[in-house]
Amino acid sequence: MSDDTDRLADRILDARAELAPLLEEARLARLARSEGPGTDGGAVCAWNHFENIPTFFNWNNRPR
Amino acid sequence: MEKGRAVCWNGRVAGVGGMRGLASVPGYVVMQPTTLCNLDCVYCYLPLRAADRRMPVAVAEAVAADANVWAAAGRFSVVWHGGEPLAAGREHLTALMAPFAAGVEQHVQTNATLVDDAWCEFFAARGVRVSVSVDGPEDLNGQRVSRAGRPAYDRIERGIGALRRHGLPYAALCVVSDPRPGLAARLYAYFLELGCDTLGVNIEEREGVNERANGHDAAAVRAFWAELAAAWRADPRIHLRELEWSLRYLGAVLDGTDGGLLPRTLDPIPTIGYDGAVVLLSPELAGFHDPVYGDFASGNVLTSPLSALLGSASTGWVPEFLDGIEACRASCPYFGFCGGGHAANRYFEHGRFDGTETEHCRNSKINLLEGVLDHVRRH
Secondary structure: OHHHHHHHHHHHHHOHHHHHHHHHHHHHHHHHOOOOOOOOOOOOOOOOOOOOOOOOOOOOOOOO | OOOOOEEOOOOOEEOOOOOOOEOOOOOEEEEOOEOOOOEOOOOOOOOOOOOOOEOOHHHHHHHHHHHHHHHHHOOOEEEEOOOOHHHHOHHHHHHHHOOOOOOOEEEEEEOOOOOOHHHHHHHHHHOOEEEEEOOOOHHHOOOOEEOOOOEOHHHHHHHHHHHHHOOOOEEEEEEEOOOOOOOHHHHHHHHHHHOOOEEEEEEOOOEOOEOOOOOOOHHHHHHHHHHHHHHHHHOOOOEEHHHHHHHHHHHHHHHOOHHHOOOOOEOOOOEEOOOOEEEOOOHHHOOOOEOOOEOOEEEEOOOOOHHHHHHOOOOOOHHHHHHHHHHHHHHOOOHHHHOOOOHHHHHHHHOOOOOOOOHHHHHHHHHHHHHHHHHHHHO
16 A cells, blocks of 8 residues: 555655645735735634635545 | 554554544534424435424523533534524524623524524624525526425525525535536536635535435546535535535645554544434434334433433444444555544444445545645646
8 A cells, every 4th residue: 555655745845846836826815815824814724724715624534 | 633554664564543532522412403494405414404403592591501511621612503593593503502601602503494583693793604505607507495395495595595695604514416527617617606715615425314325436536526526616605514624634744743643532523403402423313213122222312411322332333333443444545544434434334333445435525635736737
């Protein structure tokens, strides 16, 4: 299984040049939405510490 | 946050940490103020949605006894779910919310059909955060119907119009039953126009009383997510849950910090049924009974404090589920992204909790990540 995990990681690392601009666009979009790190919104997600979103919109076992 | 992956000689991490056991304090509780829903959506998993069984105030008081303590120590939320929570009425919901301290965030997941000026004033006065269930434009909402089988879209649209008129921000949850190319861009454009600030996209799941098969062609699902990534990228005003988590993981792999992404322990996310019964980890299990697993409940807040029930939660089906998490960790290359299959998906797809990959895993985790990778390769 670790080989499979490495293969997934390798594919992600191989896409670094294509992923980097997308990740930067996402960072800027979060800032525009006032979700950036250190944003003093007081509504920091319990699960993820820089998401100013409803706490129940987390990734695992979220209500439908 | 633990740094859960030991670094090997070649710089690669060995195994993924996190998600070991249940946290003793949840981040939120899901409350069922009534089992009743005024709609009868085709894919709904709730077994008692035609009956109006209301939560007594004593249940809310029992939950609040712990929730108020947890909220004093950190962010904590109550999610009023259902049934349709607004079907409980403002007077009853007011009584149920009253025991909770001001520091407890109040959320409501609603079909919006009952939202009017009076409800908007209710939300504004109490700082209630609203999330609306809507599946896209009218022709894609055909599965959200009344008890008489009539489309509910005009009422959903009217309710959302009231939220907008009152300047209330809202999130949206969208169920997609047939993920395929050509759909995602149209959906995203709709939600941009709708004006929601957060969007979650749920590929329909086989669970509860919804026994419809949820297997899809992997290429079609990947193409759906790739198209959604492209649409979001063109105008990323909305916090799109699935994209945010994909990008968070992909960025962490590039930075070598992916071992720290998953929480140290699983959030138990207690669902409090209308009668005070507590079901952990998956709201979809509430109200069901199995010859082997019983009613899936870990107890009842009317007879034991919620904190005590969480402290003794490793009984019943939960240990089997935790074995399933370990099986995912050992067998699935996507575990560091996903954190393990959800309890309800395992049970309703496999009939037990210690299986691993589900159709939900493929639709909403594996092919999501692969779809985002497909997008960047083509862009």
